[in-house]
Amino acid sequence: MSTAPSAEGRVVVVTGGTRGIGLGLAGELLERGCRVVVCGRSAGSVEAAVERLAARAPGGADSVLGHVADVTDRPSLAALRDAAVARFGRVDVWINNAGLSAPxxxxxxxxxxxxxxxVRTNVLGVVHGSAVALETMGGQPEGGWIWNMEGFGSGGQMQPGMTTYGATKRGVSYLTASLVKETKGSPVKVGFLSPGIVATDLLVDDYDGQPEAFERARKIFNILGDRVETVTPWLAEQVLGARKHGAKVAWLTRPKAMGRFLTAGFRSRDIFAPTTAVPERDEAVA
Incomplete structure (x- = not known):
């Protein structure tokens, strides 16, 4: 039986790690002693992300690698993998985080x-990322972990206006479940990563040109949603601590959502407001 490397020094690839949840997760992983590789679609976004991440890393810039990559192109992701291996010697964790939303x-x-x-980014990006990661980790004695990011629609949720995005995330869940079966008995483990509703530019951009619709939705988001800096520390801990193949890491569970609604009248929250305060620490339910 293979022995997984400790969190200290673990090499993690985060696709779409130049902003939002990906950037926050990359920073949390660095603070926990990992070496992190992030990719984005432009050199400018990658350089800016690496600068920010290096400031958070105990090992400074030596612990961070940025690479321009197109997740919809498998050779581009293979080049990302090659850069990670050339710099750090292996890939222990691959997080398929890159995603787009539709209005x-x-x-x-x-x-x-x-x-x-x-569709290309959310589905093909995960297909190609998983294939490249499997190819790499399958040849490593210690194997590795692949985590695929779920979203609205993964659990069968349906809502008017969410057809395109929801269909892609439903596809990601099927793909991940299938990979769990396909990799059974191999040194590679696969897991589901579900961050819930997080205040990012992707969430706001969904309502571009629809300010009234956003204001209506904002009330629900402020009950069920959270900030990047609230969610990502917990996600990082769960990713690094996972042991069971097929693990599902979910921040916003049904019991938590029900509790949020029951206590909404006693809590005042605005997850979209700028803040420099200590991040809110909510209860964590796996």
């Missing part, structure tokens, strides 16, 4: 190029 509108109103970009 919350009826399907005919979603431009074809936008729909295609969302």
């Amino acid at each position: 919350r509108r009826p399907l005919p109103e979603v431009p074809a190029d936008v729909a295609e970009a969302v």
Whole structure:
């Protein structure tokens, strides 16, 4: 039986790690002693992310690698993998985090190029990332972990205006469950990563040009949602502490959501407001 490396020094690839949840998760992993590789679609975004992450890393810039990559292109992700191995010698954890959202509108109103970009990024990006990671980790004596990021629709949720995005995340859940079966008995473990509702630019951009709709949704987001800095420390701990193949790491569980609604009248929250305060620490339910 293979022995997984300790969190200290573990090499983690985070696709889409230049902003939002990916950037926050990369920072938390660095603070826990990992060496982290992030990718983005432009050199400028990658350079900015590496600068921010190096400031959080105990080992400074030596612990961080940035690489420009297109997750919809498998050779591009293979090059990302090669860069990680060349720098750090292996890949222990691969997090398929990169994703796009579509505007919350009826399907005919979603431009074809936008729909295609969302499907390619959210589905093909996970397919290609998983394939590259499996190829790499399958040849490592210690194997590794692949984590695929779920989202609205993964659990079968449906809502008007969410058809494109929800369908892709439903596909990611099927893909991940299938990979769990496909890798059974191998040195590679696969898991589901579900951050819940997080205040990122992707969430806000869903309502671009629809300020009234956003204000209505904001009330629910402030009950069920959280900030990046609240969610990502817990996600990082769960990713590094996971042992069971097929593990599901979910921040916003049904009991937690029910509790949030029951106590909403006693709590005042605005997850979109700028803050420099100590991040809120909510209860963590796996």
